[in-house]
Every structure is written in C-alpha cells, then in structure tokens.
Amino acid sequence: xxxxxxxxxxxxxxxxxxxxxxxxxxxxxxxxxxxxxxxxxxxxxxxxxxxxxxxxxxxxxxxxxxxxxxxxxxxxxxxxxxxxxxxxxxxxxxxxxxxxxxxxxxxxxxxxxxxxxxxxxxxxxxxxxxxxxxxxxxxxxxxxxxxxxxxxxxxxxxxxxxxxxxxxxxxxxxxxxxxxxxxxxxxxxxxxxxxxxxxxxxxxxxxxxxxxxxxxxxxxxxxxxxxxxxxxxxxxxxxxxxxxxxxxxxxxxxxxxxxxxxxxxxxxxxxxxxxxxxxxxxxxxxxxxxxxxxxxxxxxxxxxxxxxxxxxxxxxxxxxxxxxxxxxxxxxxxxxxxxxxxxxxxxxxxxxxxxxxxxxxxxxxxxxxxxxxxxxxxxxxxxxxxxxxxxxxxxxxxxxxxxxxx
Amino acid sequence: xxxxxxxxxxxxxxxxxxxxxxxxxxxxxxxxxxxxxxxxxxxxxxxxxxxxxxxxxxxxxxxxxxxxxxxxxxxxxxxxxxxxxxxxxxxxxxxxxxxxxxxxxxxxxxxxxxxxxxxxxxxxxxxxxxxxxxxxxxxxxxxxxxxxxxxxxxxxxxxxxxxxxxxxxxxxxxxxxxxxxxxxxxxxxxxxxxxxxxxxxxxxxxxxxxxxxxxxxxxxxxxxxxxxxxxxxxxxxxxxxxxxxxxxxxxxxxxxxxxxxxxxxxxxxxxxxxxxxxxxxxxxxxxxxxxxxxxxxxxxxxxxxxxxxxxxxxxxxxxxxxxxxxxxxxxxxxxxxxxxxxxxxxxxxxxxxxxxxxxxxxxxxxxxxxxxxxxxxxxxxxxxxxxxxx
Numbered sequence: 082x083x084x085x086x087x088x089x090x091x092x093x094x095x096x097x098x099x100x101x102x103x104x105x106x107x108x109x110x111x112x113x114x115x116x117x118x119x120x121x122x123x124x125x126x127x128x129x130x131x132x133x134x135x136x137x138x139x140x141x142x143x144x145x146x147x148x149x150x151x152x153x154x155x156x157x158x159x160x161x162x163x164x165x166x167x168x169x170x171x172x173x174x175x176x177x178x179x180x181x182x183x184x185x186x187x188x189x190x191x192x193x194x195x196x197x198x199x200x201x202x203x204x205x206x207x208x209x210x211x212x213x214x215x216x217x218x219x220x221x222x223x224x225x226x227x228x229x230x231x232x233x234x235x236x237x238x239x240x241x242x243x244x245x246x247x248x249x250x251x252x253x254x255x256x257x258x259x260x261x262x263x264x265x266x267x268x269x270x271x272x273x274x275x276x277x278x279x280x281x282x283x284x285x286x287x288x289x290x291x292x293x294x295x296x297x298x299x300x301x302x303x304x305x306x307x308x309x310x311x312x313x314x315x316x317x318x319x320x321x322x323x324x325x326x327x328x329x330x331x332x333x334x335x336x337x338x339x340x341x342x343x344x345x346x347x348x349x350x351x352x353x354x355x356x357x358x359x360x361x362x363x364x365x366x367x368x369x370x371x372x373x374x375x376x377x378x379x380x381x382x383x384x385x386x387x388x389x390x391x392x393x394x395x396x397x398x399x400x401x402x403x404x405x406x407x408x409x410x411x412x413x414x415x416x417x418x419x420x421x422x423x424x425x426x427x428x429x430x431x432x433x434x435x436x437x438x439x440x441x442x443x444x445x446x447x448x449x450x451x452x453x454x455x456x457x458x459x460x461x462x463x464x465x466x467x468x469x470x471x472x473x474x475x476x477x478x479x480x481x482x483x484x485x486x487x
Numbered sequence: 488x489x490x491x492x493x494x495x496x497x498x499x500x501x502x503x504x505x506x507x508x509x510x511x512x513x514x515x516x517x518x519x520x521x522x523x524x525x526x527x528x529x530x531x532x533x534x535x536x537x538x539x540x541x542x543x544x545x546x547x548x549x550x551x552x553x554x555x556x557x558x559x560x561x562x563x564x565x566x567x568x569x570x571x572x573x574x575x576x577x578x579x580x581x582x583x584x585x586x587x588x589x590x591x592x593x594x595x596x597x598x599x600x601x602x603x604x605x606x607x608x609x610x611x612x613x614x615x616x617x618x619x620x621x622x623x624x625x626x627x628x629x630x631x632x633x634x635x636x637x638x639x640x641x642x643x644x645x646x647x648x649x650x651x652x653x654x655x656x657x658x659x660x661x662x663x664x665x666x667x668x669x670x671x672x673x674x675x676x677x678x679x680x681x682x683x684x685x686x687x688x689x690x691x692x693x694x695x696x697x698x699x700x701x702x703x704x705x706x707x708x709x710x711x712x713x714x715x716x717x718x719x720x721x722x723x724x725x726x727x728x729x730x731x732x733x734x735x736x737x738x739x740x741x742x743x744x745x746x747x748x749x750x751x752x753x754x755x756x757x758x759x760x761x762x763x764x765x766x767x768x769x770x771x772x773x774x775x776x777x778x779x780x781x782x783x784x785x786x787x788x789x790x791x792x793x794x795x796x797x798x799x800x801x802x803x804x805x806x807x808x809x810x811x812x813x814x815x816x817x818x819x820x821x822x823x824x825x826x827x828x829x830x831x832x833x834x835x836x837x838x839x840x841x842x843x844x845x846x847x848x849x850x851x852x853x854x855x856x857x858x859x860x861x862x863x864x865x866x867x868x869x870x871x872x873x874x875x876x877x
C-alpha cells in the first residue's frame with residue numbers, strides 16, 4: 082500500500098522551478114492529491130535536465146520528472162480572467178496552495194491571499210521565495226548560487242581553502258540550496274495545516290530560502306552570536322578540529338575519521354603498523370592534527386593501493402568511522418540501499434524505466450512509496466477541471482483550450 | 488487557546504548531538520512541550536558546545552540514568568504521556584533499553600515515534616559507525632561538492648541540520664494523520680537516504696545516460712555568467728547570475744560596458760556559456776571596483792539577479808534579515824545577553840513561537856517527576872540520591 086500520511090489532503094501546487102515543487106512533492110509522496118499548475122510555457126524545471134542523450138526535451142527533464150512525480154498536471158493562463166477564476170475554483174477544494182512567484186506577482190493580478198481566503202477560509206497558502214514576502218530585499222531574485230551566497234554557505238560550507246583569492250566562495254552543489262528552501266516550506270506547510278486545527282482557519286505562510294539556509298549555518302551563527310571569532314577562509318593557520326579526511330584510493334576516494342586515540346591505534350594496526358607511526362609527531366590526537374601536512378601523504382600511500390569499498394569495510398570492521406565517496410553509479414550497486422528498496426522504478430513514456438530516489442523513511446505500517454510518472458504539460462486538464470474541480474464538461478474544456486486559457 | 492501551532496502536543500525527546508535536537512528545537516518553538524531526556528552518566532557532547540544555546544532552546548530538561556531499571560521505567564512513563572517520541576541512538580539501543588516502539592505502543596497505541604540513524608535501522612550495513620559529515624560521503628553529495636578539477640570535498644555539516652528540518656515535516660505529517668484517522672506511526676529514517684533524495688539530477692543522469700556528474704563549482708549547467716566575482720575589500724565577492732537576454736542587457740548597461748552587447752562572443756545565451764571563461768575574466772576586472780552589497784542591490788534593481796557572498800558577521804548584521812525580525816534577544820541563566828535566529832517561516836506575518844533559553848540539565852525534574860508523574864518531593868530526592876535521576 083502507498084504511503085498515506087496525507088491521504089485526503091488536497092494540494093494546489095503553483096510552484097515553479099525547484100523549491101515550490103519539492104514542497105509539493107513531499108505531500109504527494111505521502112498520499113496527498115497534488116494538482117500542479119503550469120503556465121503554457123511550462124515549469125522552468127522542464128528546461129534544466131538532465132535529458133536522455135543530452136537532448137533538451139521539456140517532457141524528459143530529469144529534475145522535473147523527479148520533482149513532479151505523483152502529481153496531476155494542468156495548464157492555466159493566469160493572465161486571463163477565466164484562468165484566474167478557474168484557479169480560484171480549484172482553490173475552493175484545496176487544503177494547501179503552494180506558490181513561488183516573486184512576491185508582487187499574484188497580488189498584481191488580483192490573486193493575493195485574501196482573494197483565496199474569501200473563497201476558502203480554511204486554505205493554507207505557502208509562499209516560498211528566495212528572500213521572503215517582506216523586507217527591503219524581498220523582491221530580489223536568487224537561484225541556488227545566490228541563496229548559497231546570501232546565507233553564508235558559500236563561505237562556510239566548503240571550509241578553508243589554500244588560495245582564497247583564486248578560490249571564490251562556492252555554491253552548494255546540485256541545487257541543494259533550493260531543495261532545502263523547499264524542505265523548509267514543506268515543514269512550514271505541515272505546521273500550518275496542524276495550526277488550522279486550533280484556529281479553524283488557514284493562514285498565509287511566508288517561507289524565506291535565505292533564512293532556511295542561514296539556519297543550516299546554525300553552528301556559525303550561534304558561535305558568532307556568543308562572541309567567538311569567525312572562521313577564516315584561509316586554510317593555512319585555520320587549524321583542524323578533528324581528523325576527518327578524504328583519502329585517494331585506486332578507484333576514487335574514501336572518507337575516514339580515526340579521531341579518537343583508540344580509533345587511531347586500530348587504524349595503525351590496519352595499515353600493518355608501519356614504522357613511521359612510531360614517531361612522536363603522530364603520538365597524540367593533537368600532535369596528529371598539528372602535523373597533518375606530513376601525515377596525510379603517509380595515510381594516502383596506504384589507501385591509494387586499495388579500493389574505496391575495501392578501505393571502508395576494513396575500517397568499519399574495527400569501528401572506525403568511514404564511508405566511501407559514492408557517486409550515483411555506486412549508489413545503484415549499494416547493498417544497503419537495495420535491501421531498503423530505496424530507489425523506486427518509474428516507467429515514463431519519454432524516458433522508459435528509470436530509478437528515482439525514493440522516500441528516506443520506512444514505516445512500521447509496511448506502507449511504501451509508490452510513484453506515478455510526472456504529468457505531461459497540461460496532461461490532466463480534462464480530469465482536473467472536470468470531475469475534480471470546477472466540474473467542466475469535455476466540450477467546455479475543449480473550448481478553454483481553443484481560447485488558450487488552458 | 489494553547490500558544491503556537493503545536494500548543495497541545497507533548498514530545499519525549501531522547502535525541503542528542505545535532506539532527507534530533509534541531510528538530511525538537513523547532514517543535515518547541517512552535518509550542519510543543521518538549522521533554523528532553525538527558526543523562527549525566529552519558530552526557531551529550533554537544534551540550535558543552537556553543538551550538539547548544541541554539542539547538543537545545545525551547546525545551547524542558549530532565550536527567551535520567553538509563554543504566555538503572557527505575558530510570559527506564561520513568562522514561563517509559565514520560566514517553567507514554569507524550570504524543571511524539573523522537574530518538575537517534577545507535578540502531579537497536581532504544582529497543583534494548585525496553586523503550587522501543589512495540590513496547591511503548593502497548594500502553595499508548597497511537598504514539599508517534601521517529602527514529603533516525605545514519606543508514607536507517609534495516610539492511611546489511613545499518614550498524615556502521617556514522618558521523619554526519621562522513622555520511623555525506625556515502626550519499627553522493629560530497630562527490631558533487633567542490634571546485635571543477637579540484638577534487639571532491641566532504642563539505643561542512645549539512646546532513647544533520649537538514650535531517651532535523653525533515654523530521655519537523657515527518658512529525659507534523661504523522662500528527663495530521665493521527666488527528667484525521669486516529670493511528671500512530673513508527674518512522675525509521677535514514678539520514679543518508681534523506682540526503683540522496685535531494686540529488687535527483689545526479690541519480691537520473693546516471694540512469695538516463697550512464698554519466699557520473701562531476702563537481703561544477705559555481706558554474707551553471709547552461710547559463711553564463713554565473714559565479715562569484717571579486718569586489719572591493721579583502722575576500723569580498725558578489726554573485727551574478729544571467730539566464731536570459733534581458734538580464735544580460737541589464738548587466739552590461741549597469742556596469743557601463745554596452746560594448747559587450749555587440750561582442751560576437753557573447754551574442755546569445757549559448758555563446759556566453761561557451762565563452763564563459765573570457766566573460767568571467769572581463770567581469771571580474773570590472774566588479775573589483777565595486778562594493779559587493781551595493782553592486783548587488785544596483786544590479787537587482789536593474790533586473791539582473793545578484794547577491795553579496797555574506798560572511799557570518801555580515802549575515803548577522805544583514806539589514807534585510809533584521810527588518811524581517813529573524814533574530815530574537817535573550818538573557819541566559821547566567822545573565823549573558825545574546826541573540827539567536829528564529830525559524831524560516833511566518834504565519835500571517837508572525838512567528839507565533841516563544842523563544843526560550845536552553846534549559847539547565849535537569850531543570851525540570853521537579854515538574855516532570857512531580858507534577859506529571861505524581862512523585863512526592865521525598866521520592867524524587869531519593870531517586871536523586873540513588874543516581875536514578877542523574
């Protein structure tokens with residue numbers, strides 16, 4: 082059986098790109114009925130990719146397909162009065178509306194929160210934007226790179242570098258900033274739906290990507306607040322807090338952290354107790370960190386002869402924290418992920434069968450994630466505008482299509 | 488009416504380190520009564536660190552020495568008085584203590600329990616020693632993080648606080664289900680899978696094309712310019728993003744370099760992307776004469792996305808965040824004043840949460856064991872002497 086925590090909840094997802102649609106996906110995966118509303122030009126995520134064979138195709142963008150699986154798709158022209166009226170009618174039956182437009186856009190076309198609330202006082206409306214609905218910078222645009230910059234992550238996350246002048250602050254890889262904003266929006270929406278139970282009515286939820294990401298730098302913020310000096314981006318002299326390293330292997334890298342004395346001693350044994358390990362420079366946790374420049378090549382000498390999976394298995398067998406640096410290829414062969422059936426196969430007409438990342442939790446109920454392929458552009462117009470929402474007939478839907486409203 | 492969205496919810500918090508406490512901090516902030524079960528026998532190492540001021544605020548603290556059977560019985564009673572139990576012990580520990588889901592639901596059938604662990608609680612490798620940043624290696628995330636050609640980076644701590652936010656969603660989803668249908672829930676959460684869930688591009692790319700994605704640094708898949716460029720001052724940078732022709736025109740005009748608009752190397756989006764190295768070099772020479780925040784504001788007003796790359800101090804003093812009321816002031820038990828960030832959401836413009844300082848260890852022993860469990864002062868005193876409450 083499919084996951085059902087949000088079975089019976091109706092979501093209208095106007096989100097475009099990554100943050101809004103990821104918020105909608107969290108509800109869709111847990112059983113909500115999510116209707117995705119796109120403009121005629123389609124969600125910009127349809128242009129991001131990856132694409133089969135690298136050939137751009139709005140119906141085959143990998144990130145779009147993953148973010149919008151389990152949703153129904155309609156197209157609505159919100160610039161037209163009829164399109165706006167259809168949206169308001171759809172909102173009448175919704176519990177949650179998600180949107181990610183610039184803050185002035187919806188109010189500018191007469192679709193501010195009070196307009197929705199007038200039709201449906203129980204509606205929760207979540208606006209997830211880079212900088213929030215209020216404040217001097219609220220109208221500013223920001224994608225993953227700029228969110229990484231605005232939240233301090235570009236400097237904090239990579240840690241110190243050798244040449245700060247030639248190594249600029251670095252964005253969070255693979256759109257993580259936008260995903261995290263969407264995750265915060267999902268949590269805020271879930272809170273607001275529970276809040277509705279106390280207040281009897283919905284509310285407008287303002288989620289700021291900058292704030293969501295700033296809170297992921299919580300350690301740096303707390304330390305700064307309590308007067309600790311901020312860390313520098315210059316590696317030299319920055320010091321290391323613990324022995325936690327990536328070491329080169331025959332087939333990639335392995336992460337390893339023999340940080341405690343007993344872990345270190347077991348690691349030395351694993352390496353066959355080489356003579357250099359007797360040196361006083363490497364005798365204590367502190368001296369190993371102080372002499373890291375000399376120590377790293379010695380460790381690398383041993384790991385370089387081995388496969389990352391072997392180093393990881395050997396280290397873990399003596400309780401030394403270690404994991405291989407996995408790529409997507411490694412994840413597909415991971416026995417752990419296979420045993421937990423993490424990947425879910427989805428058959429999509431444009432791409433064939435592909436494995437998607439699944440839901441990261443298992444439930445004692447035994448219910449599991451089921452994934453239906455993401456909708457084609459406007460693929461569910463007739464169903465959603467007919468039986469589900471405003472109750473239009475097939476002829477009426479056809480007429481709207483010829484007028485360009487859907 | 489109870490205060491905050493979770494004003495009628497009680498949480499038994501057996502978590503430690505970062506991920507779990509991050510979640511229960513938000514739950515407490517949103518009005519839940521969070522009862523943090525701590526132990527002086529096995530103290531949480533993060534309780535000694537500065538971050539504790541943040542991740543342990545908005546909670547009540549009780550101390551129980553869980554190596555003692557009486558303490559386990561008290562912990563069981565606290566859990567059974569709660570709507571939600573959250574824990575992140577090593578897999579198997581909570582069951583061995585006799586506080587597992589099957590045990591608790593016998594008395595409290597609709598209890599919600601969220602257990603998180605590095606690789607989850609099942610599968611051949613569930614028992615591996617897992618530190619948050621190392622888990623990032625397993626997930627595919629660290630292999631994508633870094634400068635192009637510069638080798639991968641483990642990166643700072645990401646998975647732990649991210650999982651804390653995910654748990655906020657899961658707890659609220661389970662509460663919603665319980666209020667609608669009356670059923671409880673056990674949720675076995677894998678921190679590694681949570682991180683991989685956020686990497687569908689890399690997973691689908693490999694499935695579609697058999698291609699392993701490499702670190703892109705600050706580059707965009709198909710647009711340029713896209714990067715951080717040097718500005719006035721030491722280690723100051725501005726991020727600039729151009730994805731459309733309009734943004735490109737606005738950038739050239741704002742910087743006073745209209746001649747770039749007629750440069751054949753930059754005529755279309757595709758050409759700008761192909762010639763991005765030359766473009767980056769030109770741009771960096773110009774941005775070096777500007778203040779990062781000032782230039783970003785000017786560019787944004789002209790229609791080109793841009794932002795200063797903020798240091799933690801600049802983030803702290805950022806006027807936009809200040810105007811939004813993101814930071815809240817406190818006074819600690821010892822009288823120290825400081826500020827902490829709230830949450831990344833507002834309901835109708837309000838946080839609706841009460842920000843409180845972190846509790847002293849065992850500060851609420853009297854309230855929980857006395858008021859909630861009905862023990863007398865003398866009984867509690869005896870339990871303290873016996874190091875059960877400890």
